[in-house]
Amino acid sequence: MSTPDQSLTNDDRAIYEWQLSVSGFGEDGQRRLKNASVLVSRVGGVGGTVAYELAAAGVGRLILAHAGNVRPDDLNRQLLMTHDWIGRPRMDLAPRRLRELNPTLEVLAVAENVSEENVERLVCEADLVVSCAPLFSERLLMNREAVRQGKPLVDCAMYELEGQLTTVIPGRTPCLACLYPSEPRAWARRFPVLGTVAGTVASLGAMEAIKVLAGLGEPLLGQLLIFDLRDMTFRKASIRRRPDCIVCSRC
């Protein structure tokens, strides 16, 4: 964001050849990704794959926030993590795994979960936020700060074989607090899920981030995508801004 605009090198053109011919993307879209910083929190089942997809697409810089060590029960869905790293810090492994794929990627790895104390600083580092935390408190914090700083936020979430996502553009679309004015109490930290569902919602979320950054296609603005992989139903429902939203009503 504060770095000067970098143009594409011949190495970039060689690596991204297959996507440079995507209609509406091209060299301009690739250059926009290269100059973009994206905050992904956390890098579990959804966020880890979001980060991997963004690294593959050529996003220049990722800010990752996730505390703690790899656990055995992470490995059905956290594809950035590996079996040999069980018991060791996720944030020591994630940047290395991402740079194996994309050595030019810049990673700011923060071994903390998003909190009141760090959220302003973390969002400040990014042009766009992809929200993948397993708790509403963290999601609502990122939403509040992204709206305050006027930065787009992609919220992607899953449960069992289902997923949902929407893209927030502060001042233009409903924000997460329009949907959930108070923290939903029925949500439990541990939920049933297959790793393929995490991968699906992550790829969709990364696609939204790329679209917003590159000005490609039509992001899910004012729309909630709801899908159920049990019967492969995908639906888009329109969502509303709350005139009295405590977060975005003054945007």
Added chain:
Amino acid sequence: MISIRVRYVAQLKQAAGVAVEEVELSSSSSVRDLLLLLADRHGAPLGNLLLGEDGSPQSTILVFVRDEQIVPSDGSLLKDGDVVTLLSPMAGG
């Protein structure tokens, strides 16, 4: 009478034990009337997810009629053949 198709999403689906159900309601019923009927018919745990302790619709449940979000407190009326989607918030990441 009007007939409504209800679709449950996420935790609500698990609590209801079905993904979809058909419901008959008297004409000029609101979404709130529908939620009260469903809570009464199913009891716990679905009832507790749909309604707060004071019996009013939970503000965190998202309600869509024909894929348009509505707010139950608006009192908007249902029409015969409406499809109502009830979504309990997900935060799995």
